[in-house]
Amino acid sequence: MRAFLDNLRLSVGTFLGNPLRSLLTLVGIVIGVATVITMMALIEGLREQVNKNLGSLGAHTFEVTKWPSGFGRINWAKYARRKDLLGDDVRAILESCPSVGAATPMAEEWGKKLTTAFRETPPSVSILGTEPTYLVTSGVVVTNGRFFNETETLDGRPVMVIGVDLADTLFPGMNPVGSEVRLQGRPFQVIGVLQKRGSVMGMGSQDNQAIVPMRAFQQFYxxxxxxxxxxxxxxxxxxxxxxxxxxxxxxxxxxLTPQEANDFEVHTNESMTASFNELSQVIAFAGVGVCLLSLVVGGIGILNIMLMSVTERTREIGIRKALGARRRRILGQFATEAVMLSLVGGVLGLG
Known part of the structure; x- marks a missing residue:
């Protein structure tokens, strides 16, 4: 125990005697550990956010689309050549599938701008055209006002339900229900505000969205x-x-013949979660590589410092050996210095 305390005291003295060199060594360890912690936190946070927001499909609900839900290198041109899904498909599903309780068509445009008499949004708003059953299939909640009804949908009336971020941008500190908003110069009446929903997989905020009846959407797009x-x-x-x-x-x-594959996709919460998990594994492997590289760099920094320390203290080592110090005792001192640098750097990196 006494030998350990002596080594500890000598190590502290060495660090204080070379503060700049010790600090530079610590920086490498701090960066390496901080990178590991940050990468783990980002992946876990992203996974929790995805699991939370994928529930937006609603209970026992799935999505039919021409597009895949995967990530990475996808031949989008191939999927663009598929037949479109149309409103007639929705009606056929409702008429021919007895196990289906509701079916809702959706079409979306991104990068649009909304204006009022005094304010306007950046061109980053998504416009969603849909029908009243969207409330059922998506699980969204209107916290202020109401959603549009069947009559407004069939007539293509210019009414709009907006996300909470849009409400804050266009009507800060005010109740937006009943107010007028213009989309591409055409007036729409705000009839409701949705509950805050956040974003899905980082692909834009759902709270920066305006929802209009499908026929009103089709008049534009x-x-x-x-x-x-x-x-x-x-x-x-x-x-x-x-x-x-x-x-x-x-x-x-x-x-389609029995031999042909589906030229459409069916997405469930589980399938989209599986796709995300594949992506997160790729990110995790890449992150592990970056983290290991950072730790190796930090370790090389400690190795260089210890080599320099041994070289500079050759005379001290010789004197100690002449006075009877054992090889194990001298090695223990340098090992203590290396461990202390690693521990201090690790603690700072965790902080």
Missing amino acids: GKNRSVEIDVQARDGDSFQKAQDEVVNLMRRRRG
Whole structure:
């Protein structure tokens, strides 16, 4: 114990005698440890956020779309050549699939601007065209005002439900319900504000979104554009059966033979979570590489410092050996210095 305390005292004296060199060595360790902690926290935080927001599909709900849900290198041109999903497909699902309780078409445009008499948004607003059943299939909640009804949807009335971020931007400190907002010069009446929802996988805030009746949306962006369809089973027990019914119906409507693969996608919360987990694993492996590199750099820094320390203190080592110090005792002193540098750097990196 006494030998350890002596080594500890000598190590502290060495650090204080060379403060700049010790500090530079610590920086390498601090950066390495901090990188490891930050990468782990980012991946875990992203996973929690995705798991939270993927629930936006609603209970026992799945999505039918022409686009894949995967990440990475995807041949988007291949999927763009697929047949569009249209409103007729939604009606066919409701009429022909007994296990389906609701089906909602959705179409979205990004990068739009909304204006009022005194304020305007940046061109970053997403405009979603849909129908009243969106409340059921998406699980969104209107906290102020109401959602549009069937009559407003069929008539294509210029009414709008906005996200909480849009409400704060356009009507700070005010109740936006009943106010007028202009989209591409056309007036819309705000009839509701949605509960805060956050973002999904970093792909833009859902609170910076304006929702309008599908026919009003089509007046701006065209009637024959592809939609995504949110489908809700009648209950949890019918979930898989509803998927099978919808897949079989869509294959018939699209003229696919038994040998041909689906030219559409069915996404569930579970499938999208699996896709994200694949992405997070790639990120994690890359992160581990970066972290290991940072730690190796820090370790090399300590190695260099210890080599310099041994070289500079050759005379001291010789005197101590002449006075009877054992090789193990001298090695213990330098090992204590290295461990102290690592521990201090690690603690600072954790902080």
